[in-house]
Amino acid sequence: MYQGLLHAHSGLRWLVLVALIYAIYQSVTGKKSGKKFADAKMAGTLAVASIHLQFLLGLAIYFQSPWYKMLKEMGASMMSDSVARFYAVEHPIMMLIAVLVATIGNAKAKKASTDAAAFQKRLVWFTITLIVIFIAIPWPFRFANAGWF
Ligand code: HEM
Numbered sequence: 001m002y003q004g005l006l007h008a009h010s011g012l013r014w015l016v017l018v019a020l021i022y023a024i025y026q027s028v029t030g031k032k033s034g035k036k037f038a039d040a041k042m043a044g045t046l047a048v049a050s051i052h053l054q055f056l057l058g059l060a061i062y063f064q065s066p067w068y069k070m071l072k073e074m075g076a077s078m079m080s081d082s083v084a085r086f087y088a089v090e091h092p093i094m095m096l097i098a099v100l101v102a103t104i105g106n107a108k109a110k111k112a113s114t115d116a117a118a119f120q121k122r123l124v125w126f127t128i129t130l131i132v133i134f135i136a137i138p139w140p141f142r143f144a145n146a147g148w149f
Pocket of ligand 1: 006009010012013016051054055056057058059061062065066067087091092095096098133137138145146147148149
């Protein structure tokens with residue numbers, strides 16, 4: 001069960017990244033070409049929905065994870081282990097920040113008074129989201145236990 005959820009969580013990162021990059025790309029081209037934001041809203045909704053889904057999956061695995069168990073058993077002393085600290089504390093907190101930034105940014109874009117302002121807001125807030133997510137992902141080149149899928 002845990003391994004299955006972990007695989008789903010690992011694979012879903014690609015959907016999150018592609019959806020975010022596509023919405024950012026569409027914001028740049030939409031702004032340049034003077035497109036209507038209403039016609040490009042779906043990309044933002046999809047990106048936010050995929051991040052929310054990923055967040056829920058993350059929560060579902062977190063409380064079954066060995067990292068949470070370590071945190072419960074060892075308390076603050078596990079913080080000296082950089083890998084355990086990353087999975088138990090840094091990864092969830094940074095991803096929570098990413099979820100908030102994406103959600104707020106998408107809402108602000110939808111409420112913007114002009115199409116150009118809407119694209120600009122989505123561009124800025126989603127780019128911040130992408131950077132935070134990219135830093136907070138346990139990439140295999142940083143963590144020996146992590147995979148690509
Ligand atoms: C957009 C949000 C998120 C993304 C893109 C993301 C992505 C990932 C990726 C790629 C992995 C590595 C999987 C592997 O080892 O192959 C991972 C692991 C993990 N994630 Fe997330 N995650 C997100 C949010 C969360 C949240 C909110 C939590 C907890 C509340 C969470 C908890 C975990 C845990 C505990 C692991 C490690 C599991 C293990 O190695 O046993 N994730 N995440």
